[in-house]
Amino acid sequence: MTEKSSVEIFEENFAQIKKNIKIAAEKSGRSEKDIILLAATKTVDCETINYAINAGVKYIGENRVQEFLSKKDSLCECHRHFIGHLQTNKVKDIIEHVELIHSVDSVRLAREISKQSIKHNKTMDILLEVNIGAEESKSGFLEEELILAAEEISKLPSIRIRGLMAIPPVMESEGDNDKYFIKMKKLFIDIGSKKMDNSSIDILSMGMSDDYVAAIEAGSNLVRIGTALFGKRIYK
Numbered sequence: 001m002t003e004k005s006s007v008e009i010f011e012e013n014f015a016q017i018k019k020n021i022k023i024a025a026e027k028s029g030r031s032e033k034d035i036i037l038l039a040a041t042k043t044v045d046c047e048t049i050n051y052a053i054n055a056g057v058k059y060i061g062e063n064r065v066q067e068f069l070s071k072k073d074s075l076c077e078c079h080r081h082f083i084g085h086l087q088t089n090k091v092k093d094i095i096e097h098v099e100l101i102h103s104v105d106s107v108r109l110a111r112e113i114s115k116q117s118i119k120h121n122k123t124m125d126i127l128l129e130v131n132i133g134a135e136e137s138k139s140g141f142l143e144e145e146l147i148l149a150a151e152e153i154s155k156l157p158s159i160r161i162r163g164l165m166a167i168p169p170v171m172e173s174e175g176d177n178d179k180y181f182i183k184m185k186k187l188f189i190d191i192g193s194k195k196m197d198n199s200s201i202d203i204l205s206m207g208m209s210d211d212y213v214a215a216i217e218a219g220s221n222l223v224r225i226g227t228a229l230f231g232k233r234i235y236k
């Protein structure tokens with residue numbers, strides 16, 4: 001038996017994922033147009049990514065700076081987001097090439113993004129990453145630090161806070177993460193109601209292959225999907 005290619009897997013799954021997104025959006029009083037489907041493209045080759053873009057994927061997210069830089073010139077036109085852990089010294093490499101950084105997990109990183117944005121004459125849109133399960137192994141602000149950190153970050157020039165992102169703990173069974181999604185939605189509303197400077201809170205980035213339906217039902221409006229679109233990742 002030959003293994004399916006990522007293009008074949010994409011072909012099989014894309015329509016169904018869009019359908020699931022539509023149903024979940026409607027269940028939460030919205031339409032599919034209100035939800036951004038971002039393809040998480042780490043380890044996926046450019047040919048496959050371009051196939052997906054030509055089939056209608058409009059947003060892609062990469063995790064690693066080096067991998068993103070090596071792919072960026074080969075990719076078709078699309079919205080490019082950075083979703084992985086970002087080291088301060090790498091900000092300068094991606095600042096011109098991405099529209100949104102999902103993974104701002106410290107005030108220090110935000111300061112560097114601000115500095116590089118000024119240098120490149122742009123305003124960088126960012127999300128604040130929340131460590132919603134308070135896991136040792138994950139980056140992100142703890143729930144209780146979030147508002148203070150956001151207030152500090154909102155004072156920085158050439159940055160615009162657009163919302164929040166979270167990667168909840170790995171689930172043991174379906175539904176396990178609903179409580180985290182609900183907490184995130186609450187934080188998202190809280191932070192929006194603060195009307196901070198340099199902020200325009202409209203993106204709640206949560207939900208991946210195994211839990212995007214639950215995330216949308218809880219209020220997510222951007223889901224980051226890798227495995228369900230392209231199959232299991234093969235690390236070379």
Ligand SMILES: *Cc1c(COP(=O)(O)O)cnc(C)c1O
Pocket residue numbers: 040042063083084167208209210224225226227228
């Ligand atoms: C890899 C990745 C995803 C996608 O994960 P899947 O489970 O493969 O859908 C989403 N968000 C981030 C930040 C990732 O690194």
